[in-house]
Amino acid sequence: MSSDPIVSLDRRRPEPLWHQAERAIRARIEAGEWPAGTRIPAEDRLCELLGVSRITVRHALRNLESLGLLRREHGRGTFVRSATVVAGLRGLTSFTEEMAALGLVVGSTLLSQEIIPADAMTSAALEIEEGEPVLRIRRLRLGNDAPIGVQAAHLRLDRVPGLIDEDLSKGSLYDRLDRLYGIQPTEATETYRVGAVDAVDAALLGVAPGSAAFVVERVTVDPRGPYEFTHSIMRGDRYEIRSTLRV
Known part of the structure; x- marks a missing residue:
């Protein structure tokens, strides 16, 4: 799993940071860098990779989960789902x-x-x-x-x-x-x-x-x-x- 910065988010853009973070995470999934079944980095690590707050990361993850791209397992982490x-x-x-x-x-x-x-x-x-x-x-x-x-x-x-x-x-x-x-x-x-x-x-x-x-x-x-x-x-x-x- 790549630990390079996911993307450089631009705070000057009118687009909310949570939406930029959501698109950045989704881009890695769709590019196959995080294939189905992969456990993605923990929230604190995503904060480092994206350069944003935990609240912003949680907002992005919640949206991706509602779209069926991610699933959260208590005590285990967040995983990439198959097409759902x-x-x-x-x-x-x-x-x-x-x-x-x-x-x-x-x-x-x-x-x-x-x-x-x-x-x-x-x-x-x-x-x-x-x-x-x-x-x-x-x-x-x-x-x-x-x-x-x-x-x-x-x-x-x-x-x-x-x-x-x-x-x-x-x-x-x-x-x-x-x-x-x-x-x-x-x-x-x-x-x-x-x-x-x-x-x-x-x-x-x-x-x-x-x-x-x-x-x-x-x-x-x-x-x-x-x-x-x-x-x-x-x-x-x-x-x-x-x-x-x-x-």
Whole structure:
């Protein structure tokens, strides 16, 4: 682990010192100097390397922890985490936007796009008859090139005519829906529960079958009603849910 000064912080800049410190620590992580699993220097050592106070260092570390880049272990220190998505209170965003907001490089592998009959769960979510055709888009979701989840989006076929013939391997699906059909989400309801990864998804996610995962179901609506039902299996070790509760 390098003990050279991390960066020269500039007190003349309008940018707060804690933010400069946060960016400096993050730069070492993203450059691979402090890889996943590494214990970073203690707070007093970071104060020396950065030339700032303990309060400033703690502010920076707290922000990086909230972003999922660091984890603190009582009595052991602070460690660099593997790519982790921390989901909490946020606006209605796509996966692409969520990854960008967390500072992760978004990636996606298209597994399939096909028209299938809606099962009972999908038909109830989209308010259509069971067995009606829907477009299912199944993708492997990545953050910083690491698999995070397997996501299957089900779209009402009457709302997206011709989408089956589009190349959906790149870009944001929400951007595509807006550009081609003028569909802009106004509300979404998400349900989280704990489940186990089956053998097929386990191979894609790089985990053992039966590993713990978050099962996330999302129904997205616009002024015309529900148009998308998404079912996601998110790796339990790379996806967290964090909420702030206030009186």
